[in-house]
Amino acid sequence: MLSKDAIKLYVLGLSLLGLTAWVFFRENRMDWTDYQAEFKEFVTEKFGAERAAQVPTGIQQIWVKDLDRVDRCITCHQAVEWKGLETAPEPYRTHPKEILEKHPLTAYGCTSCHGGQGFSTILPDAHGNVEHWEEPVLGAEVSEAYLIKNSKALMEMNCNSCHRYDRETKGMDYINTAKKLVEQKDCRACHTINGRGGIIGPDLTFEGEKPTEQFDYGRLTGRHSVFAWQVAHFQNPKMVSPDSVMPNFGFSSQDAQALALLVMSWRKEPIPANYISGVQLRDVPTQEEIEKEKRMLEGEGAFFVQNKCFICHSVTSLGVDSAAKIGPDLSDAVTDVQSRFGRTLDDFLMEPTGTMSVVLATQIPLTTEQRQQAIALLKVAYQRKLEQQIKNASPSPMPTGK
Ligand code: HEC
Ligand code: HEC
Numbered sequence: 365m366l367s368k369d370a371i372k373l374y375v376l377g378l379s380l381l382g383l384t385a386w387v388f389f390r391e392n393r394m395d396w397t398d399y400q401a402e403f404k405e406f407v408t409e410k411f412g413a414e415r416a417a418q419v420p421t422g423i424q425q426i427w428v429k430d431l432d433r434v435d436r437c438i439t440c441h442q443a444v445e446w447k448g449l450e451t452a453p454e455p456y457r458t459h460p461k462e463i464l465e466k467h468p469l470t471a472y473g474c475t476s477c478h479g480g481q482g483f484s485t486i487l488p489d490a491h492g493n494v495e496h497w498e499e500p501v502l503g504a505e506v507s508e509a510y511l512i513k514n515s516k517a518l519m520e521m522n523c524n525s526c527h528r529y530d531r532e533t534k535g536m537d538y539i540n541t542a543k544k545l546v547e548q549k550d551c552r553a554c555h556t557i558n559g560r561g562g563i564i565g566p567d568l569t570f571e572g573e574k575p576t577e578q579f580d581y582g583r584l585t586g587r588h589s590v591f592a593w594q595v596a597h598f599q600n601p602k603m604v605s606p607d608s609v610m611p612n613f614g615f616s617s618q619d620a621q622a623l624a625l626l627v628m629s630w631r632k633e634p635i636p637a638n639y640i641s642g643v644q645l646r647d648v649p650t651q652e653e654i655e656k657e658k659r660m661l662e663g664e665g666a667f668f669v670q671n672k673c674f675i676c677h678s679v680t681s682l683g684v685d686s687a688a689k690i691g692p693d694l695s696d697a698v699t700d701v702q703s704r705f706g707r708t709l710d711d712f713l714m715e716p717t718g719t720m721s722v723v724l725a726t727q728i729p730l731t732t733e734q735r736q737q738a739i740a741l742l743k744v745a746y747q748r749k750l751e752q753q754i755k756n757a758s759p760s761p762m763p764t765g766k
């Protein structure tokens with residue numbers, strides 16, 4: 365015998381199942397004609413039959429020749445340019461206005477920002493959540509799969525295919541943060557990005573093109589996606605690539621996600637130049653950066669600037685300041701190398717280990733004479749440091765006499 369409660373639960377369960385099935389059926393069976401009919405009804409209710417009679421019927425599309433896109437999204441999303449439907453349910457809602465002022469629909473279509481399968485007029489195909497389509501509509505569904513809290517963030521990857529050369533773009537908070545981090549941490553110390561930077565790590569200019577199967581997921585737990593790999597790698601490079609010399613910068617998970625979106629947005633898309641925002645087609649160092657470098661080249665530490673050591677190292681005692689400080693200050697390398705590596709500085713620079721073995725083998729191939737020059741200069745640097753310490757430690761000249 366079933367108890368009363370069990371029967372209640374049973375009935376509840378059945379009705380929930382029924383509801384789910386109905387929703388599923390509706391979602392998968394409604395085609396564009398149903399949405400258009402529903403929209404007409406909706407407009408009739410809200411604005412009257414006369415207005416409803418003007419709603420176009422049949423497949424609607426925006427053809428953008430320059431971007432090679434035919435987007436039929438407006439077949440269902442009929443209200444994008446209407447006034448007064450700002451709070452209507454999707455797909456009958458007015459599109460947020462501000463963004464379309466800078467990017468008129470006739471010139472941009474929909475998929476250039478949102479992704480999705482422009483020519484399709486059925487769901488889920490149109491939203492691209494189907495096999496063999498690599499650019500789904502970047503919204504709530506994909507965000508959930510990626511465990512990214514802000515469902516608007518993913519779309520920024522698409523925005524950045526045209527905005528990659530901007531330092532900052534309104535409405536692209538994640539990408540803006542990531543671009544700042546790339547400057548602050550000077551990823552170019554090791555990576556070439558847009559034709560400028562080092563060769564210790566791989567060229568990242570088209571990192572977004574690297575196919576899923578070329579990543580090694582062996583040490584990754586959870587979902588295997590390029591996004592997951594990138595986030596994990598930013599949070600701990602050595603965990604994902606054990607032999608890596610890429611530093612662990614201690615990124616928060618949000619910063620790591622932002623950087624993952626940025627590097628994944630670096631794709632090789634054929635976008636006509638008039639769709640690329642910003643006048644400069646290559647990011648270049650600022651005037652301030654150029655002047656600082658010039659100043660440092662005139663001091664005692666010029667060697668470390670000329671040979672690009674300063675990309676990663678300050679040598680404070682010789683007036684050399686590194687923006688990124690990826691490696692230690694070399695002012696006291698003489699003693700520091702001894703205590704850290706148990707070797708003399710001379711020994712270390714002739715036969716380096718760790719990051720410096722990679723640096724000197726790839727990016728900065730110093731000759732033996734240049735290494736000797738570096739060693740001699742680092743001894744001077746240590747001397748200067750001691751002198752500066754003594755100067756700072758002793759109070760201003762002691763009053764003599766009584
Ligand atoms: C067959 C009708 C149909 C077509 C065609 C269609 N959509 Fe939708 N769209 C919907 C419906 C219904 C919803 C609301 C339910 C949902 O979110 O799935 C929606 C919701 C959305 C959302 C909000 C959901 C989110 O995840 O944030 C976006 C963005 C969107 N569509 C973009 C597009 C784009 C871009 C295209 C063209 C490539 C497109 N749609 C084509 C019916 C359609
Ligand atoms: C220039 C980029 C751009 C273009 C082009 C564009 N959109 Fe959007 N769309 C956005 C942005 C940004 C938002 C989110 C605004 C916000 O809520 O902050 C948005 C929001 C939406 C939403 C609401 C979903 C949500 O998450 O709030 C839908 C649906 C949508 N767009 C559909 C379309 C359709 C259909 C087209 C083509 C007719 C289109 N968009 C063209 C950038 C664009």
Ligand code: HEC
Pocket residue numbers: 463466467472476477519520522523524525526527533534535536635638639640641642643
């Ligand atoms: C297909 C290329 C393309 C895409 C995709 C695109 N934009 Fe743009 N955007 C442009 C161009 C071109 C301009 C005009 C830039 C100019 O006037 O220098 C522009 C202008 C802007 C401006 C105004 C900038 C200013 O300085 O006045 C903002 C803000 C902006 N876009 C944000 C976005 C956001 C957010 C997205 C994604 C939702 C996006 N864009 C997607 C090409 C694009």
Ligand code: HEC
Pocket residue numbers: 545546549550551552553554555564565566568571574597601605607608609610611613623627690719
């Ligand atoms: C000291 C040198 C160094 C610095 C600084 C550095 N990286 Fe790396 N990076 C590497 C090396 C070496 C690899 C290849 C081994 C690995 O996968 O970690 C790498 C790998 C990567 C990869 C994966 C490339 C691929 O597809 O295999 C990305 C993305 C990346 N770095 C981004 C960054 C960013 C962004 C920064 C700045 C926040 C940065 N790196 C700073 C050395 C560096």
Ligand code: HEC
Pocket residue numbers: 553554562564668671672673674675676677690691692693694696697700701704713717718719720723728730738
């Ligand atoms: C791409 C970044 C990078 C560049 C460029 C670079 N280094 Fe380094 N260097 C490092 C890192 C990181 C360390 C810390 C040791 C490690 O992680 O293996 C280091 C360590 C050192 C040390 C040991 C310092 C100590 O206190 O233990 C010396 C000496 C040194 N580097 C000299 C140089 C010289 C000279 C140059 C220029 C010819 C140079 N480095 C260029 C990243 C760099």
